[in-house]
Each structure stands twice: as structure tokens, then as C-alpha cells.
Amino acid sequence: MSEENLYTFENPEYRKTFWHTSSHVMAQAVKRLWPEVQLAIGPAIDEGWYYDFDAPFSFTPEHLAQIEAEMKKIVKERIKLERSELPRAEAIAWAEAHNEPYKKELIEDLPEDAVISFYTQGDFTDLCAGPHLDHTGRLRHNGFKLTKSCGAYWRGDSNRKMLQRIYGIGFPSKDELDAYLTAQEEALKRDHNKLGRELEFFTTVEEIGQGLPILLPKGARVIQTLQRWVEDEEQKRGYLLTKTP
Numbered sequence: 001m002s003e004e005n006l007y008t009f010e011n012p013e014y015r016k017t018f019w020h021t022s023s024h025v026m027a028q029a030v031k032r033l034w035p036e037v038q039l040a041i042g043p044a045i046d047e048g049w050y051y052d053f054d055a056p057f058s059f060t061p062e063h064l065a066q067i068e069a070e071m072k073k074i075v076k077e078r079i080k081l082e083r084s085e086l087p088r089a090e091a092i093a094w095a096e097a098h099n100e101p102y103k104k105e106l107i108e109d110l111p112e113d114a115v116i117s118f119y120t121q122g123d124f125t126d127l128c129a130g131p132h133l134d135h136t137g138r139l140r141h142n143g144f145k146l147t148k149s150c151g152a153y154w155r156g157d158s159n160r161k162m163l164q165r166i167y168g169i170g171f172p173s174k175d176e177l178d179a180y181l182t183a184q185e186e187a188l189k190r191d192h193n194k195l196g197r198e199l200e201f202f203t204t205v206e207e208i209g210q211g212l213p214i215l216l217p218k219g220a221r222v223i224q225t226l227q228r229w230v231e232d233e234e235q236k237r238g239y240l241l242t243k244t245p
């Protein structure tokens with residue numbers, strides 16, 4: 001990748017950094033709105049980012065709209081992200097003082113010789129290894145969207161507490177965001193799971209499980225037709241069939 005393309009959205013590393021910084025902005029917005037909410041982790045993912053929170057209430061679409069509005073402010077404030085390090089004991093003391101038990105657990109699990117780094121953006125500090133963009137103004141106030149919230153176990157362990165995960169997606173422009181959201185809507189319309197049910201090709205029942213579709217007459221007919229076509233085609237092309245026990 002050439003030097004001038006390094007800090008563009010086309011560079012996957014930059015894109016991850018962009019999305020990960022967005023997760024910090026989202027967490028900052030949540031803490032500004034509800035300081036009692038506790039923070040877990042907030043990575044970039046293949047498309048966008050998420051952050052897991054422990055909140056005393058369930059995030060609704062109205063909450064997400066509130067968080068988005070606060071995030072827009074933070075982007076416009078162009079706040080610098082500044083890195084700092086703390087020795088282990090002080091890092092743990094920080095987590096305790098800020099009532100962040102999940103961060104405390106993460107620090108305690110780091111190897112003894114690990115460098116424990118924090119990133120501060122104005123009124124918000126997060127335990128994090130980085131990297132991030134240099135200031136929040138690198139994001140676009142109209143270029144992101146919080147797409148959904150759902151339950152997620154702390155550390156993916158069903159014996160641990162169920163936290164709430166908020167997903168977001170963002171781009172360097174509103175046009176790119178709109179194009180992404182439109183494509184998502186179109187994909188949803190073509191979703192096999194949705195179409196297959198609407199066309200009465202298959203259904204599922206709780207007793208059997210969502211992963212095991214029951215083919216209805218129309219769906220079974222489609223499979224039968226395809227199978228016949230494949231068998232006829234094989235014969236035409238000279239394949240010889242065998243059956244083994």
C-alpha cells in the first residue's frame with residue numbers, strides 16, 4: 001500500500017482503526033448519558049464495531065438514538081485521543097475507583113510484564129491497547145449509525161453475566177453510509193430464510209429446532225426437480241452410478 005493510501009478507508013488497517021475509535025466515541029456517549037453503565041469491551045469487527053455494556057436497563061431504539069446524538073456532539077468536539085500507561089497496581093486501582101469491574105478483570109488477566117495502556121479523550125478514559133485515530137473529528141457526524149443492540153455474555157461464557165452489545169457502522173461520508181444501509185435492506189429482502197418461509201418452501205418448529213428446516217410440499221418439489229435434473233444431466237454426460245452400503 002502506497003504512502004498516500006495509508007490513511008484512507010480503503011486500507012483495512014485504517015478502517016479497523018476508524019471503527020475501533022468509533023467504539024470509544026460510542027462508549028464515551030453512553031458514559032456521558034448514564035455514568036452508572038459499566039464498560040466491557042469494544043472491538044472493531046468485519047463491518048463496523050460493537051461495545052458491550054452492563055446497564056441497569058435495556059437499551060431501546062430510543063436509547064440508541066440518544067447515544068447517536070451524543071456521539072455526533074463528540075465528533076464535532078474534535079477531541080484528541082491521548083495514550084498513557086499505568087503500572088499494574090495503579091491500573092487496577094483506576095478500575096476500582098471508576099467502578100469498572102470488567103476492566104479490572106481484564107487488567108488482572110494481563111501477563112505480569114504487560115504494558116497497560118489507557119486512552120483518554122476529554123472526559124472519557126478507556127483501558128485499551130490501541131491504535132486509534134488522533135482525534136474524534138476524524139469521524140463524520142452524519143457518517144455512522146447504531147444498527148442494533150442484543151444480549152451478549154461477558155467473555156462469551158453462558159455462566160457469566162449477560163451484557164448488552166450495541167453494534168454500529170460508520171464511513172467517512174454520509175453517501176457511503178446511505179449506500180451501505182440501502183444494500184443491507186436489499187440483502188434483507190433477498191434473505192433466503194425470509195423468502196423461503198414466505199414462499200412456503202420450509203418452516204421450522206421449536207420442538208425440532210431453528211437449524212433444522214422442515215420442507216413443505218413446495219420446497220420438497222423444488223429439491224426433487226433439482227435432483228432429477230442433476231441425475232439426468234449426469235447420465236447425459238456419461239457418468240456411471242454406483243450404490244454402496
Ligand SMILES: [Zn+2]
Pocket residue numbers: 020024119126127128129130131132
Ligand atoms: Zn481502543
